[in-house]
Amino acid sequence: MKLADLPTPCLVLDRQILMRNIRTMAGNLARHNVPLRPHLKTAKSIDVARLVLAGQPGGITVSTLAEAEYFASHGIRDILYGVGVTPSKLDQVARLNATGANVTVITDDLLAADAIAAHPANIQALIEIDCGEQRGGVLVAEDLISELAERLGSNLFGVMTHAGHSYQGRSVAEITQIAELERSHVVYAAQRLRTEGHVISVVSAGSSPTGRHAETLNGLTEFRAGVYMFGDLFQAEIETHARDSIALTVLTSVIGRPSGRLLIDAGALALSKDRSTELTPNDYGYGLALDIRGEPALGEAIVRKAYQEHGVVEFDPNHMIAAPVGTRLRILPNHACLTAAAHDRYHVVDGGDDVVAVWPRMNGW
Amino acid sequence: MKLADLPTPCLVLDRQILMRNIRTMAGNLARHNVPLRPHLKTAKSIDVARLVLAGQPGGITVSTLAEAEYFASHGIRDILYGVGVTPSKLDQVARLNATGANVTVITDDLLAADAIAAHPANIQALIEIDCGEQRGGVLVAEDLISELAERLGSNLFGVMTHAGHSYQGRSVAEITQIAELERSHVVYAAQRLRTEGHVISVVSAGSSPTGRHAETLNGLTEFRAGVYMFGDLFQAEIETHARDSIALTVLTSVIGRPSGRLLIDAGALALSKDRSTELTPNDYGYGLALDIRGEPALGEAIVRKAYQEHGVVEFDPNHMIAAPVGTRLRILPNHACLTAAAHDRYHVVDGGDDVVAVWPRMNGW
Numbered sequence: 001m002k003l004a005d006l007p008t009p010c011l012v013l014d015r016q017i018l019m020r021n022i023r024t025m026a027g028n029l030a031r032h033n034v035p036l037r038p039h040l041k042t043a044k045s046i047d048v049a050r051l052v053l054a055g056q057p058g059g060i061t062v063s064t065l066a067e068a069e070y071f072a073s074h075g076i077r078d079i080l081y082g083v084g085v086t087p088s089k090l091d092q093v094a095r096l097n098a099t100g101a102n103v104t105v106i107t108d109d110l111l112a113a114d115a116i117a118a119h120p121a122n123i124q125a126l127i128e129i130d131c132g133e134q135r136g137g138v139l140v141a142e143d144l145i146s147e148l149a150e151r152l153g154s155n156l157f158g159v160m161t162h163a164g165h166s167y168q169g170r171s172v173a174e175i176t177q178i179a180e181l182e183r184s185h186v187v188y189a190a191q192r193l194r195t196e197g198h199v200i201s202v203v204s205a206g207s208s209p210t211g212r213h214a215e216t217l218n219g220l221t222e223f224r225a226g227v228y229m230f231g232d233l234f235q236a237e238i239e240t241h242a243r244d245s246i247a248l249t250v251l252t253s254v255i256g257r258p259s260g261r262l263l264i265d266a267g268a269l270a271l272s273k274d275r276s277t278e279l280t281p282n283d284y285g286y287g288l289a290l291d292i293r294g295e296p297a298l299g300e301a302i303v304r305k306a307y308q309e310h311g312v313v314e315f316d317p318n319h320m321i322a323a324p325v326g327t328r329l330r331i332l333p334n335h336a337c338l339t340a341a342a343h344d345r346y347h348v349v350d351g352g353d354d355v356v357a358v359w360p361r362m363n364g365w
Numbered sequence: 366m367k368l369a370d371l372p373t374p375c376l377v378l379d380r381q382i383l384m385r386n387i388r389t390m391a392g393n394l395a396r397h398n399v400p401l402r403p404h405l406k407t408a409k410s411i412d413v414a415r416l417v418l419a420g421q422p423g424g425i426t427v428s429t430l431a432e433a434e435y436f437a438s439h440g441i442r443d444i445l446y447g448v449g450v451t452p453s454k455l456d457q458v459a460r461l462n463a464t465g466a467n468v469t470v471i472t473d474d475l476l477a478a479d480a481i482a483a484h485p486a487n488i489q490a491l492i493e494i495d496c497g498e499q500r501g502g503v504l505v506a507e508d509l510i511s512e513l514a515e516r517l518g519s520n521l522f523g524v525m526t527h528a529g530h531s532y533q534g535r536s537v538a539e540i541t542q543i544a545e546l547e548r549s550h551v552v553y554a555a556q557r558l559r560t561e562g563h564v565i566s567v568v569s570a571g572s573s574p575t576g577r578h579a580e581t582l583n584g585l586t587e588f589r590a591g592v593y594m595f596g597d598l599f600q601a602e603i604e605t606h607a608r609d610s611i612a613l614t615v616l617t618s619v620i621g622r623p624s625g626r627l628l629i630d631a632g633a634l635a636l637s638k639d640r641s642t643e644l645t646p647n648d649y650g651y652g653l654a655l656d657i658r659g660e661p662a663l664g665e666a667i668v669r670k671a672y673q674e675h676g677v678v679e680f681d682p683n684h685m686i687a688a689p690v691g692t693r694l695r696i697l698p699n700h701a702c703l704t705a706a707a708h709d710r711y712h713v714v715d716g717g718d719d720v721v722a723v724w725p726r727m728n729g730w
């Protein structure tokens with residue numbers, strides 16, 4: 001099967017680029033001597049998980065309990081559920097752990113901590129630390145951190161943080177600085193709790209940008225990152241990923257040619273309505289169009305509009321595009337996590353246009 | 366099962382509101398004496414299709430061939446595939462028609478028209494007319510319309526248009542005007558082709574806003590609309606749908622309480638990143654939060670940020686919200702088509718909090 005034979009729209013994953021991205025992050029972390037706990041919220045695929053876990057201790061991160069169930073059903077035991085748990089989700093965690101998995105939860109909330117401690121299953125928990133993103137997590141200076149540790153008691157297993165605000169960094173220097181805040185906040189939290197007599201086995205941090213640009217990861221026991229496996233235009237714009245190292249594209253067909261534009265069959269559902277390059281140096285609309293080989297042969301051909309099943313590609317009028325109806329293009333995504341989530345499988349290529357494998361992916365909750 | 370027992374995030378569909386919306390549109394079209402060909406790109410559910418088809422001739426509209434296959438497998442024969450077809454998709458249409466379905470395609474392209482005419486299966490085609498949206502379609506004054514009809518020959522079955530620009534209308538008067546442009550363009554196209562000797566059996570138009578506010582639909586043989594079944598905040602903002610008649614919500618749990626805000630487990634995937642209320646009178650961010658009964662008891666509590674699995678609800682600081690971790694909320698969507706597409710089922714309620722049914726929905730291509 002060739003890319004030219006696939007029904008469109010569909011996802012294409014270039015395994016050569018994927019492997020290069022996996023090796024790059026593994027190399028970064030090996031230099032810091034910190035093991036990777038890959039975040040599989042982007043890939044949601046056991047086939048990708050197996051590639052990224054080669055040479056790693058084997059623990060993963062997930063963003064939903066459905067992901068935890070999926071990966072556990074494929075034999076992965078050590079799973080960090082990296083979104084604040086609610087009391088009513090603990091039974092599902094306990095059921096999963098009863099089947100042989102070891103799902104660890106995170107919390108920044110006293111009610112949830114009490115529920116974890118009171119639950120008959122012995123569920124490990126990490127305290128979530130806010131290192132500056134102001135999304136979830138406790139500030140290290142707050143007494144709440146000690147209170148949470150007390151309430152969790154023997155369920156307390158460690159601390160974790162995520163510098164989501166590294167995505168707001170607009171230079172390597174800025175991201176390096178945020179990486180140091182991420183590291184130092186969670187290491188300080190671990191020290192504080194150890195001083196207070198708690199056993200802290202896990203000191204976990206991470207995001208793809210900080211994994212790329214951290215100067216030191218001293219004091220961490222593990223590092224978490226996910227989107228680096230595929231990369232996307234946003235990561236390229238903030239200089240954490242080379243644009244020619246984006247492994248994920250959406251294969252689409254030209255379905256119309258309104259004057260000076262191309263209508264394609266990849267719209268808001270196939271690409272997502274993520275506009276994360278809106279405020280970066282280059283605004284790529286809903287994605288950047290490449291030719292079927294993944295080459296930027298079209299100039300700056302950008303998906304400027306996205307209806308449910310229609311995309312509108314605008315291009316440099318000086319750059320002639322011979323693309324009759326039926327022509328296949330490949331669209332680089334703004335945000336790989338959201339684009340991939342509309343699709344149920346990856347069509348895998350090894351740099352060329354031969355589809356060498358089809359890897360299913362899971363979605364939903 | 367109660368809403369309070371469901372794992373979150375998940376989709377909730379209020380059947381009472383759905384039925385009211387279905388009756389309202391059916392009443393509108395009955396007054397115009399034009400049958401409805403419902404667009405099922407929003408619902409993608411045979412259970413919803415059966416409710417909306419009661420009292421209608423039975424034809425539907427779909428936005429993907431996967432939808433066509435799904436509905437055909439549930440016994441619906443008469444299907445309009447409402448996105449411009451490419452030559453390579455004709456074999457799939459032909460296979461589907463060979464199983465007893467009757468999928469009609471649309472085109473505005475000579476290459477595609479030639480492929481339809483040359484295909485061994487006798488595939489019916491409508492010529493797509495541009496009534497002002499400038500997305501797909503032929504302008505009625507262009508000679509291309511006659512050329513397309515000639516090339517299609519005996520495959521030509523009619524003409525169709527869609528006033529997608531009715532979504533840009535910002536008053537009832539403006540939408541009424543766009544409805545008349547939609548009607549008159551496609552009726553004129555039909556007249557032109559009939560004058561040129563072609564048999565035009567179908568004169569099809571429609572969108573939810575124009576279905577609500579059209580003054581006349583004279584000359585149309587059918588009307589297409591879809592999002593009106595559920596409604597959403599955008600439709601409410603452009604005055605084509607009452608805000609208390611939105612049938613679709615996302616059930617979510619509070620997972621954290623950063624100061625002055627609520628963190629919820631419905632983020633960009635569960636809600637979509639659609640921002641279509643960005644430029645309407647009220648900007649609802651990524652959705653408006655209601656309490657678990659679907660009541661606006663929280664004041665203007667708006668999902669202002671959407672990470673992959675985290676949403677951030679901001680609310681009026683004068684409006685106290687007692688919402689500890691675990692509290693359930695329901696989020697009204699900006700754009701029902703995109704929000705629903707992240708989910709694989711509807712949890713159906715009849716106005717209360719009892720889950721009376723679970724209806725699967727299909728997704729993907």
